[in-house]
Amino acid sequence: xxxxxxxxxxxxxxxxxxxxxxxxxxxxxxxxxxxxxxxxxxxxxxxxxxxxxxxxxxxxxxxxxxxxxxxxxxxxxxxxxxxxxxxxxxxxxxxxxxxxxxxxxxxxxxxxxxxxxxxxxxxxxxxxxxxxxxxxxxxxxxxxxxxxxxxxxxxxxxxxxxxxxxxxxxxxxxxxxxxxxxxxxxxxxxxxxxxxxxxxxxxxxxxxxxxxxxxxxxxxxxxxxxxxxxxxxxxxxxxxxxxxxxxxxxxxxxxxxxxxxxxxxxxxxxxxxxxxxxxxxxxxxxxxxxxxxxxxxxxxxxxxxxxxxxxxxxxxxxxxxxxxxxxxxxxxxxxxxxxxxxxxxxxxxxxxxxxxxxxxxxxxxxxxxxxxxxxxxxxxxxxxxxxxxxxxxxxxxxxxxxxxxxxxxxxxxxxxxxxxxxxxxxxxxxxxxxxxxxxxxxxxxxxxxxxxxxxxxxxxxxxxxxxxxxxxxxxxxxxxxxxxxxxxxxxxxxxxxxxxxxxxxxxxxxxxxxxxxxxxxxxxxxxxxxxxxxxxxxxxxxxxxxxxxxxxxxxxxxxxxxxxxxxxxxxxxxxxxxxxxxxxxxxxxxxxxxxxxxxxxxxxxxxxxxxxxxxxxxxxxxxxxxxxxxxxxxxxxxxxxxxxxxxxxxxxxxxxxxxxxxxxxxxxxxxxxxxxxxxxxxxxxxxxxxxxxxxxx
Numbered sequence: 001x002x003x004x005x006x007x008x009x010x011x012x013x014x015x016x017x018x019x020x021x022x023x024x025x026x027x028x029x030x031x032x033x034x035x036x037x038x039x040x041x042x043x044x045x046x047x048x049x050x051x052x053x054x055x056x057x058x059x060x061x062x063x064x065x066x067x068x069x070x071x072x073x074x075x076x077x078x079x080x081x082x083x084x085x086x087x088x089x090x091x092x093x094x095x096x097x098x099x100x101x102x103x104x105x106x107x108x109x110x111x112x113x114x115x116x117x118x119x120x121x122x123x124x125x126x127x128x129x130x131x132x133x134x135x136x137x138x139x140x141x142x143x144x145x146x147x148x149x150x151x152x153x154x155x156x157x158x159x160x161x162x163x164x165x166x167x168x169x170x171x172x173x174x175x176x177x178x179x180x181x182x183x184x185x186x187x188x189x190x191x192x193x194x195x196x197x198x199x200x201x202x203x204x205x206x207x208x209x210x211x212x213x214x215x216x217x218x219x220x221x222x223x224x225x226x227x228x229x230x231x232x233x234x235x236x237x238x239x240x241x242x243x244x245x246x247x248x249x250x251x252x253x254x255x256x257x258x259x260x261x262x263x264x265x266x267x268x269x270x271x272x273x274x275x276x277x278x279x280x281x282x283x284x285x286x287x288x289x290x291x292x293x294x295x296x297x298x299x300x301x302x303x304x305x306x307x308x309x310x311x312x313x314x315x316x317x318x319x320x321x322x323x324x325x326x327x328x329x330x331x332x333x334x335x336x337x338x339x340x341x342x343x344x345x346x347x348x349x350x351x352x353x354x355x356x357x358x359x360x361x362x363x364x365x366x367x368x369x370x371x372x373x374x375x376x377x378x379x380x381x382x383x384x385x386x387x388x389x390x391x392x393x394x395x396x397x398x399x400x401x402x403x404x405x406x407x408x409x410x411x412x413x414x415x416x417x418x419x420x421x422x423x424x425x426x427x428x429x430x431x432x433x434x435x436x437x438x439x440x441x442x443x444x445x446x447x448x449x450x451x452x453x454x455x456x457x458x459x460x461x462x463x464x465x466x467x468x469x470x471x472x473x474x475x476x477x478x479x480x481x482x483x484x485x486x487x488x489x490x491x492x493x494x495x496x497x498x499x500x501x502x503x504x505x506x507x508x509x510x511x512x513x514x515x516x517x518x519x520x521x522x523x524x525x526x527x528x529x530x531x532x533x534x535x536x537x538x539x540x541x542x543x544x545x546x547x548x549x550x551x552x553x554x555x556x557x558x559x560x561x562x563x564x565x566x567x568x569x570x571x572x573x574x575x576x577x578x579x580x581x582x583x584x585x586x587x588x589x590x591x592x593x594x595x596x597x598x599x600x601x602x603x604x605x606x607x608x609x610x611x612x613x614x615x616x617x618x619x620x621x622x623x624x625x626x627x628x629x630x631x632x633x634x635x636x637x638x639x640x641x642x643x644x645x646x647x648x649x650x651x652x653x654x655x656x657x658x659x660x661x662x663x664x665x666x667x668x669x670x671x672x673x674x675x676x677x678x679x680x681x682x683x684x685x686x687x688x689x690x691x692x693x694x695x696x697x
Contacts, residue, residue, distance in 0.1 A: 063106040073159040076187040091480040112633040117562030125168040129609040172612035180693040188638045188688040200637035205514040206470040220425040232460030235298040250388045250659035254399035273395040283378035296457040302327040304383040304446035307390040308351040312341040319393040323442035385420040408464040472517035503537035505557035527559040531618040626697040635692035643683040
């Protein structure tokens with residue numbers, strides 16, 4: 001196996017003038033080349049030095065991952081820590097503080113498997129799998145009287161790993177003690193203040209960009225292309241806000257976006273509001289024959305909108321200036337507006353509006369609305385930053401919106417939003433809204449939004465997202481992977497940079513997500529296929545037809561049957577053609593499993609216990625197939641996310657109704673008070689509490 005790993009590509013041993021790889025000699029009279037009569041020098045190569053013999057387990061030089069009881073952990077292990085362990089062993093990552101890594105050059109492979117649905121409570125010796133989900137799923141009132149850690153193992157310090165004792169583990173999970181010494185509490189990235197959990201897959205498979213050596217201090221650092229970045233020219237229509245995004249951000253939903261039937265037919269615009277003349281979404285489509293080749297506007301008219309407001313009451317703002325700029329940067333409309341109510345504060349430092357400017361103005365909001373109804377047509381796309389504020393000031397609903405606060409999400413996720421000033425500094429290296437006495441300039445802001453959208457169209461969907469801020473883990477290993485002398489590398493000291501090969505093994509089509517960065521993507525329809533393909537990726541194809549002999553260096557996989565059984569699978573994604581498919585059809589159909597029937601024999605196993613037995617059997621088979629010196633990582637990704645998801649949907653519905661113009665507080669179908677807010681925060685903490693296991697085969 002060591003030789004197989006070392007021989008990255010035997011065919012690469014061709015002629016070279018590099019003294020380290022070959023030497024020069026005169027041709028012999030017996031050489032075939034002498035027939036040419038040219039008598040030129042030729043290069044003779046010698047094979048690379050073979051990799052050292054793989055050390056035996058328990059002997060000196062064998063790699064290990066060890067936790068010291070004397071370690072002082074300051075917080076729970078995070079998914080980022082697990083990911084950074086991989087980049088430390090195989091690439092240019094920094095050394096971990098939470099675990100000891102011995103004989104790093106001897107690691108041959110790393111296999112990491114995500115198993116959503118694994119919970120710490122499942123590993124308790126006295127757990128009853130037949131009632132586990134019923135106890136856990138017991139209704140929790142808004143006050144959260146039930147202990148959120150009812151299934152958590154007792155520990156003097158929640159940060160420290162729990163030692164796995166085979167004698168005390170429940171029968172289905174006893175093999176874990178043969179593969180791993182500890183169960184680690186692992187925290188999923190998120191935002192406690194705003195009750196959000198970030199994607200565990202994105203966190204694990206996105207490596208932070210390497211720190212740059214620079215003398216620059218403070219300020220916003222300009223965005224740079226990650227290593228291996230490729231622009232993907234994208235039409236602006238790909239960035240149109242969805243109905244859900246518009247609702248979440250407080251827009252009034254245009255009737256053309258509503259489903260046909262009673263909801264659309266019964267739509268009535270709130271008093272004083274206007275709705276653009278778009279009967280059907282299809283009216284905005286432009287036939288391909290009419291679209292100029294390579295056009296990112298897709299034949300649509302793109303107008304950037306920005307407004308300035310003054311205060312006309314306590315917490316009440318009214319429109320005082322509106323600016324529209326077209327795709328070429330030409331001003332289409334720029335007018336001052338006289339509010340219906342007396343202005344109490346011109347907020348000149350922000351609006352740039354003064355009493356003297358508005359004194360001669362007679363244009364009203366109604367006049368502006370009539371002009372907009374003439375300007376905006378079904379093929380018009382409105383662009384702006386946090387445009388819901390502008391549309392509320394104008395009292396306008398339009399179905400085609402591109403909001404830069406949405407397409408350039410805040411690094412810490414929703415509901416946070418980056419300011420337009422920050423985005424301009426980051427992506428355009430431009431200073432706007434300088435805070436002088438003149439205040440903001442709505443034309444300047446509108447043009448800035450246009451330039452941000454143009455850059456997004458040229459760069460692609462991932463530009464300005466979390467992936468653009470970091471680097472795909474598979475690509476990082478391919479770019480900065482390190483081979484050591486112990487693995488057959490040429491470097492006598494340290495390592496040389498070589499690409500580490502990889503495989504993503506997942507349900508559905510791994511090429512649609514982060515797995516696109518892997519050397520190989522292996523799509524599956526069941527956990528059994530996942531297990532088989534992980535082993536295939538580790539060992540390689542016998543004939544080397546797809547995966548080279550000896551397999552790849554790094555394998556990431558995801559098993560999902562337990563996730564479906566536990567009810568963690570997001571069923572809203574099942575019908576989405578771009579998603580990773582639907583739940584499996586095995587015992588996962590019993591995700592709403594009933595309590596054991598009284599007529600069942602006492603030793604009858606529950607669907608949960610059977611699922612755990614299948615899971616453990618697959619993991620044991622994978623572990624047995626791993627070659628020596630392979631790091632093995634299993635992690636859940638998160639804790640139970642269902643209560644969090646339920647409360648987040650409830651909050652989104654409340655926000656949608658609360659932001660609906662003309663709707664009174666007592667007419668809302670959903671209430672949201674501090675009681676619900678605290679319940680959501682508790683649910684997020686539980687959802688962010690996962691587990692993990694690490695060891696070396």
